[in-house]
Amino acid sequence: MVPELRKRHRRIWQIGGVLLCLGFAAAIWVLPKPVPAGQWPGNELPPFPKVLASKTKGNLSFQLRQGANDLKQIEITQQRVMEQTFVQVFCNNALQGVLGPAGVRRFSLSDTLSAEPPYLIELVDGINHKTIHQIVLP
Amino acid sequence: MSVNYTTVQWNRQKRRYDRIMLGIMVLYLLTFTFLQLVFYPLTSPETLIIRATGTLAFIMLQFILCIGPLARLDHRFLPLLYNRRHLGVTTFLIGAVHGVFNVIQFHSLGYVDPIFSVFASNTHYASLQDFPFQVLGFFALVILFLMAATSHDFWLKNLSPRWWKSLHMLVYLAYGLLVFHVMLGVVQLEQSPMWIGFVGFGLLTLVSLHLMAAGVEKKRLLEQMDKAAVGEGFYQVCSAEDIPENRAKMVYLEGQNIAVFRYDGKVSAVNNICRHQHGPIGEGKIVDGCITCPWHGYQYLPQNGQSPPPFTEKLETYDVKIVDGMVWVNPSPYPEGTERPAAIIQA
Numbered sequence: 001m002v003p004e005l006r007k008r009h010r011r012i013w014q015i016g017g018v019l020l021c022l023g024f025a026a027a028i029w030v031l032p033k034p035v036p037a038g039q040w041p042g043n044e045l046p047p048f049p050k051v052l053a054s055k056t057k058g059n060l061s062f063q064l065r066q067g068a069n070d071l072k073q074i075e076i077t078q079q080r081v082m083e084q085t086f087v088q089v090f091c092n093n094a095l096q097g098v099l100g101p102a103g104v105r106r107f108s109l110s111d112t113l114s115a116e117p118p119y120l121i122e123l124v125d126g127i128n129h130k131t132i133h134q135i136v137l138p
Numbered sequence: 139m140s141v142n143y144t145t146v147q148w149n150r151q152k153r154r155y156d157r158i159m160l161g162i163m164v165l166y167l168l169t170f171t172f173l174q175l176v177f178y179p180l181t182s183p184e185t186l187i188i189r190a191t192g193t194l195a196f197i198m199l200q201f202i203l204c205i206g207p208l209a210r211l212d213h214r215f216l217p218l219l220y221n222r223r224h225l226g227v228t229t230f231l232i233g234a235v236h237g238v239f240n241v242i243q244f245h246s247l248g249y250v251d252p253i254f255s256v257f258a259s260n261t262h263y264a265s266l267q268d269f270p271f272q273v274l275g276f277f278a279l280v281i282l283f284l285m286a287a288t289s290h291d292f293w294l295k296n297l298s299p300r301w302w303k304s305l306h307m308l309v310y311l312a313y314g315l316l317v318f319h320v321m322l323g324v325v326q327l328e329q330s331p332m333w334i335g336f337v338g339f340g341l342l343t344l345v346s347l348h349l350m351a352a353g354v355e356k357k358r359l360l361e362q363m364d365k366a367a368v369g370e371g372f373y374q375v376c377s378a379e380d381i382p383e384n385r386a387k388m389v390y391l392e393g394q395n396i397a398v399f400r401y402d403g404k405v406s407a408v409n410n411i412c413r414h415q416h417g418p419i420g421e422g423k424i425v426d427g428c429i430t431c432p433w434h435g436y437q438y439l440p441q442n443g444q445s446p447p448p449f450t451e452k453l454e455t456y457d458v459k460i461v462d463g464m465v466w467v468n469p470s471p472y473p474e475g476t477e478r479p480a481a482i483i484q485a
Contacts, residue, residue: 005303005416010352012310017345020314024341027321030267031329085244086327127260127268 045106048073064137072114074107086126155221195233200340207351230286271323278315372466388420391469404480406440407456442477
């Protein structure tokens with residue numbers, strides 16, 4: 001290789017290496033809070049036995065369920081797939097998971113969240129950051 | 139090395155190289171598919187293809203970029219360099235499958251042109267977290283396409299090695315774009331430590347290898363310059379015994395990059411830069427009486443720097459003499475292909 005070309009390679013990797021590593025670190029820095037384990041479509045949780053409340057909005061049905069130790073669970077039934085590709089589910093501003101294809105999705109609330117009714121359920125377009133639906137379960 | 143352009147200059151080594159490459163690719167795709175079906179049984183076939191080809195193309199690009207510094211650090215990796223071109227074109231093809239399936243799956247069902255949709259469906263260009271990462275992958279694929287399309291000696295000859303090399307150095311930009319394509323895409327979406335480790339390990343390995351190779355080269359160059367001593371236009375290079383038979387000593391004198399070859403009890407000096415892709419002639423060896431470039435096998439005669447007929451490539455030559463067993467080189471170059479008498483090594 002021509003010495004001039006070797007020098008160009010060296011400079012590219014000296015500068016590029018630093019920039020890539022900084023960018024890599026920045027991308028990790030801005031990582032969103034992880035979605036709770038088991039809350040991705042395909043890993044459905046079993047339903048809690050007792051239904052406390054039900055509401056319907058468009059093609060979506062919402063149920064508040066109660067399990068052992070007074071823990072709560074939100075169940076969302078989608079009749080059709082959502083128009084938005086990435087729909088996040090929040091309960092009292094805490095991210096619970098995402099919706100997937102049509103079907104039933106369940107989100108178990110933490111001890112703290114279970115003890116804080118009423119429950120404001122928000123469906124948010126995760127790409128455009130727009131709230132699609134808001135519903136309150138008692 | 140060919141007089142006329144042919145689509146692919148096949149030979150036994152290239153066929154073997156390609157067979158091994160395809161074997162490893164098929165093995166990877168099968169393993170990936172198996173693991174996806176075990177851990178994510180609801181994955182659709184389109185998603186499976188997108189993920190399998192995306193990861194494979196990224197790994198292949200990573201591997202390709204490691205070959206150069208590895209070959210400079212250890213000559214045992216030189217065979218990997220020999221047919222890197224096929225590896226590069228295959229990487230583009232795999233990346234293209236990933237890109238096309240993505241556009242079909244995510245952008246082809248709307249009211250706007252699918253390519254326009256890649257740029258317009260997410261407009262958070264000012265946000266790092268929500269950056270439209272698909273755009274980065276798109277531009278990386280464009281660069282890989284340009285490289286694959288010009289990956290032929292026709293383009294190398296017509297663009298000139300200098301411009302061709304500059305164009306192909308855009309691969310570093312493509313790699314950077316792909317790192318961020320992954321880090322701002324699947325990593326932001328899934329926050330998986332596996333993806334972070336996968337990209338981070340590759341990035342650190344690549345940067346370290348390139349910086350190590352650059353350091354070794356710089357040190358070698360400085361040592362060559364320090365050793366030389368002036369005498370009547372000639373520089374003392376080394377002892378004739380320091381050059382292994384059919385190998386070379388590389389020196390950098392008065393801006394000239396020179397390879398001094400020892401063969402059949404003689405020593406000759408030619409320019410160290412191959413006319414094909416500016417490969418380091420001096421890292422090659424003499425095969426069948428011809429200096430053979432380690433990168434792609436281009437050959438030159440040591441006494442006149444000419445490629446054996448019917449080939450037409452030529453190198454500059456230099457005067458060499460041996461005094462008391464020491465090799466002296468005059469760095470004033472003769473025109474390409476000029477015959478110069480070899481210096482005889484006294485027994």
